[in-house]
Amino acid sequence: MAWRRLHPIAVVTALIESVRSAIALILPVLAIAVPNRDSAVVMAVIVAVIGLIAAWMLVSPVVRWLTTGYRMDDHGITQRSGVFNRTRTTIAYDHIHTLSSSAPIYMRPFHVVILDITAAGGESGMTLRGVPAGVQLELEAARQLDSGDTVSAAAASVGIHGAVADTAVADSDAAEECRQPEEAPAAGARTGVNQSATGRPAIDGELVFRASVADIVLFAVTDLGLFAALIVVYGFLDQLRDLVPEDVFDTAQDSVIRFATSSAAMIAGAVVVVFAVLVGASIIGSLLRFYGFEVWRRGGDLVVVRGALTRRITTIAIDRIQTVAIRRSLLRRALHLCSVRLGLGAMAAAEGEDGDATGADVLPVIGDDRVYAVLQRMLPEWGLEPPEIHRTGRGLVRYYLVMPLAVSAAGMAVAVIWALVSRDAVNWLWTLAPAALAVWWGLCRWLKAASEGYAVLDDKRIAATGASVLTLFTVFTRRSRIQSVERSSTPWRLNRGVECLRLPLFVSNGISALQFTALRSADAATVSAWAEDGSIRPSGTSDRSADSDPRNMTDNGHRDDDGWRAR
Amino acid sequence: MIERNPETVTDQRRWRSLPERIKRVWLLRSVFTDTAVILICAVLAIIFIAADWWGFWQALVLGLIAAWAVVELATQPLQTRYSYEFTRFSIGQRDLKLHTGWLFRKSVTVPFNRVQHVDTKQGPLLRAFGMTSISVHTAVGAHEIEAIEDAEAAQLVDLITARVLAVKEDL
Known part of the structure; x- marks a missing residue:
């Protein structure tokens, strides 16, 4: 098989990256240059350094393009790159977990994409910048053939022609899409090759979900991450302090603070303006990421399409899905909203995406009343329905709170000793820190106690609920995805029939274990027995006397095992 | 509803202990690590005193670490015995x-x-x-x-x- 070269537009991509890196290098150099502009020697050195950086910025993308190639043979795809250190990476087709492509606006006229191929684990994978859009579908077809899924392979290979046909008419479709951007799809609508949306390949499959602009705005205003923007702004201002003369910065800062705090109305106005700017930024960011968000079912694959300026397409093999997690932050819970992420053994991030929003987020935000119906269409083989959860943490709140209270008490003791030794009244304020820790950590653990539980759905599937910080989740997984069963306890907890249970999962992008912080031994035995051999029995009773009954504590099918626990 | 296979319930698994010599390995590991911790604490205390940077907090932290190592070392025979049994x-x-x-x-x-x-x-x-x-x-x-x-x-x-x-x- 001959080596294929990347499209010359890849040089532009590499040049953009080079310019970014060069700016990051040149700015500190300029920061040194400005205060020393009177010194001829310093200025000569700085000009030379900037010249070298600029030369490197222009030459390295071309060299990288000339030395990078890829080829697809009967078994897998191989990429080679590098000048002095030649690197060759091969991924077998049947090891591919996800394929993610992104099509920045400057690549669309050439019908090429940036393709991310991920195999199992966090580190294995490759990125091909500037390959024809059809390569993604070629790889999908090859992967499915290697997995023995000939029906899906045929669907993918039809999609190859669809991709080529559609990209040619992308521009004319764009105008039509702008007129009716929010038209909801008919459930289960079949697409033809020529049916397409803005500037993206047609997917030859079943459209199972499309997010409207209203959905995306709802996501943006309920995304707690928008407050993280405040920290980013603060960090930017802090960096600005290094470049701008200190007196100028302080004068400007004082003027703004004086203006914003001149009256109660101004303070309220400033708060409203800051909040509006944050929400506005969040909405713009979300529209850029999710505009035209669609999920398609094509044979054995889910295809997730999204993005305004840069279109991203992620293909996820259904048989590689480890978990389906429905998550509700407290704000979204109050509004009866949730989001759904698929747990995978590899990251499904396309070029330019962070780990918080990838192709694995198949439902960024959706109403509680619709989520299971959409998931049924999306993943019918998982049979997802609202589970009847048996809450394992009820009546065991004290076991959840022991650790936060003990750590906070130790912290409080140290703070009190510090205040007494220093004999400074101000140091008593340090006692607020462990108190705040106790409240925050205690609240998180209380939420865990209230939410942790499970429902054994059949001999192959289980649903588990829990909380991560202040976000509630329901996770569905299969017995074959559970890697081991870990039960732990202490003698005094065992005497009361209380244990901790952990079932690790091979998931790289989310909840990586079913964890029960404290549960009764009867429940632990029920879940363990199911995980070990698929046997099902009624959920453990919450009756304390039943917990201490050795028959309940030890019913996991292995008597010697139980003898160890009873010691 | 799937019932448990009766063979699984009556399956008598053979449980095995580790070789008895592992107790001596655990003891030696503990002697090496705890002694190293005590020595490091002593060296740090000497350096702090020489640098005139010795106070209540330094003494408290180093003292607690060293005391933990001493207790760990002293109770190691008992810990080893229990660990082996379990x-x-x-x-x-x-x-x-x-x-x-x-x-x-x-x-x-x-x-x-x-x-x-x-x-x-x-x-x-x-x-x-x-x-x-x-x-x-x-x-x-x-x-x-x-x-x-x-x-x-x-x-x-x-x-x-x-x-x-x-x-x-x-x-």
Whole structure:
């Protein structure tokens, strides 16, 4: 098989990256240059350094393009790159977990994409910048053939022609899409090759979900991450302090603070303006990421399409899905909203995406009343329905709170000793820190106690609920995805029939274990027995006397095992 | 509703202890690490005093660490005895089970159809006592049989590997 070269537009991509890196290098150099502009020697050195950086910025993308190639043979795809250190990476087709492509606006006229191929684990994978859009579908077809899924392979290979046909008419479709951007799809609508949306390949499959602009705005205003923007702004201002003369910065800062705090109305106005700017930024960011968000079912694959300026397409093999997690932050819970992420053994991030929003987020935000119906269409083989959860943490709140209270008490003791030794009244304020820790950590653990539980759905599937910080989740997984069963306890907890249970999962992008912080031994035995051999029995009773009954504590099918626990 | 297979309930698994010599390995490890911690604390105290940077907090932190190491060392014979009594493993037809810890007890079951690979390891102390440890790796981590006789280690790895293959062929 001959080596294929990347499209010359890849040089532009590499040049953009080079310019970014060069700016990051040149700015500190300029920061040194400005205060020393009177010194001829310093200025000569700085000009030379900037010249070298600029030369490197222009030459390295071309060299990288000339030395990078890829080829697809009967078994897998191989990429080679590098000048002095030649690197060759091969991924077998049947090891591919996800394929993610992104099509920045400057690549669309050439019908090429940036393709991310991920195999199992966090580190294995490759990125091909500037390959024809059809390569993604070629790889999908090859992967499915290697997995023995000939029906899906045929669907993918039809999609190859669809991709080529559609990209040619992308521009004319764009105008039509702008007129009716929010038209909801008919459930289960079949697409033809020529049916397409803005500037993206047609997917030859079943459209199972499309997010409207209203959905995306709802996501943006309920995304707690928008407050993280405040920290980013603060960090930017802090960096600005290094470049701008200190007196100028302080004068400007004082003027703004004086203006914003001149009256109660101004303070309220400033708060409203800051909040509006944050929400506005969040909405713009979300529209850029999710505009035209669609999920398609094509044979054995889910295809997730999204993005305004840069279109991203992620293909996820259904048989590689480890978990389906429905998550509700407290704000979204109050509004009866949730989001759904698929747990995978590899990251499904396309070029330019962070780990918080990838192709694995198949439902960024959706109403509680619709989520299971959409998931049924999306993943019918998982049979997802609202589970009847048996809450394992009820009546065991004290076991959840022991650790936060003990750590906070130790912290409080140290703070009190510090205040007494220093004999400074101000140091008593340090006692607020462990108190705040106790409240925050205690609240998180209380939420865990209230939410942790499970429902054994059949001999192959289980649903588990829990909380991560202040976000509630329901996770569905299969017995074959559970890697081991870990039960732990202490003698005094065992005497009361209380244990901790952990079932690790091979998931790289989310909840990586079913964890029960404290549960009764009867429940632990029920879940363990199911995980070990698929046997099902009624959920453990919450009756304390039943917990201490050795028959309940030890019913996991292995008597010697139980003898160890009873010691 | 699927009922439990009666054969599973009556299956008498054979549980095994580690070789008795592992107690001496644990004791020696503790002597080395605790002595090192006490020495480091002493050296740091000398440096702080010489640098005129000795106060209440330095004394408290170093004192607590050193005291913990001394208590750990003093109670090691007792800990070793209990740890040995509570450490067991069992190789079943379909899974490996491990029990560890006497105060913080942990029981792990690794189904053979989740095993990725098995490897052995022998540090200087284990080598000196003629023992080898066996690690069973899944996609997300490893579980260790801490020590087994050298002569038996290869046989045990073969047994685990054969059962892994047998279970995977059943799928």
